[in-house]
Amino acid sequence: MIDYPWTSRDLLDELEQYQYPPFLGPELLRSYRRQRQGALERLRAEIELPPAGGSDLVLALAVRETAAGRVGTPPPRSPAAGELPADPDRTSFVTQTLLLGLWHEALAGRDGHLRDRWIDRLRGLFERTKRLHQAYAERLRPLGSADSTEPYALLAALLARRCPSRDVRDLNALLKLVDLLTSTRRPFTLLAAHALAGAIEGEGVAMSELLREHEVPA
């Protein structure tokens, strides 16, 4: 039995580049599953999730909206989020605000094409640097720290919601985001915890589909 190797150190302290990993055989897939199951169980204990399939990011977002004096179903667009900026290439943005805006758009079922372009752009940004900074100036120049868990968790949950089994690039980024989030000792907000739980559940479903499709023994 081996321990899953890619969460043994805090990936917010030390970048993981995933270059030339060793081949560890089918046991690697079993260790991956154990690691994710353990992480989900710890989260469930901490945020009192229902036993299975119950992570409720929508509820968590609504709680946040309620706390800010805004209630509604679907959760209203956060005024701070405003409209999604039209051009991901020529916009400066606050990462957290943008991600919340993307969530509101997703939950309201609006702006699918633009939302997907923004998620693609954030996915590429994370893949290139393995970091999501507090904010970005034009041309994606990073500003501020990259230590907050919430942006990583919100992006992971957005990718999980997009059915990552349909696009392996989503699943690839999702695996790395969940590695980072389950390796770090940084604190989690309630929203980040719900988002991470949803991300782990979505990743698990996508991985099961992929293993079945490629006839890899479970």
Add this chain to the structure above:
Amino acid sequence: MMLPRIGLLAADTSRTRAYLDAFARTDMRPSVAILFGQPAPPGTAVPYFDNLTPAAESLERLGIATARASSPDVNAPEIVELVRGSAVDVLVVSAPGGAILRSAILGSGKRFLHVHAGALPAFRGSTTIYYSLLLTGACSATALFLERRIDAGPIIAERNFQAPRDRTTIDHGYDPYIRATLLADVLRDHSVRGSFAERPQPADGETFYVMHPVLRHVVILSAKEAAPS
């Protein structure tokens, strides 16, 4: 046969050893080489090429005049200077995985021939041999000239390959082997024509980032056969 306009810019990696093995087998070889970084350890034996002989030893055996640079960074000023001063027009590049040629070296007045392990423009980026196996069940290699945008320069040649029987040695075996096989084709063609048959690449395409180890394991352990083409 020495190719007077063509050189090699390489670190001692499995890919470089595959290229040198192909030069020896086809008797098509660059006239000069710039070998950078430290000599690699012997490497693992693979069925496709000699992965045991150090690059410096193979270069000497092939009679290729070699300049050495100690920096492991392909963009280091000492390497840029050696490139500028080399007497060839085109350098075949075999840098370590993940290395990207920056503007100083790309602006040195030389052209850089790279063999990418994937079809272009469909599979740009990193670890594309694994993505190609996962999504199509087969592999491809594409020879191209490097430009600032990654894997977007003019295409010289491309070739499809079957999936390897043993997927556990892709990184240091089959991936370098398919690149070297196409490179040998390209150099043979160049020796006949006296030029490279290049064509621009469509701007659209997909960029992939280094594949997560769990997905790599799915590719390696997959029992699914490629659909007949």
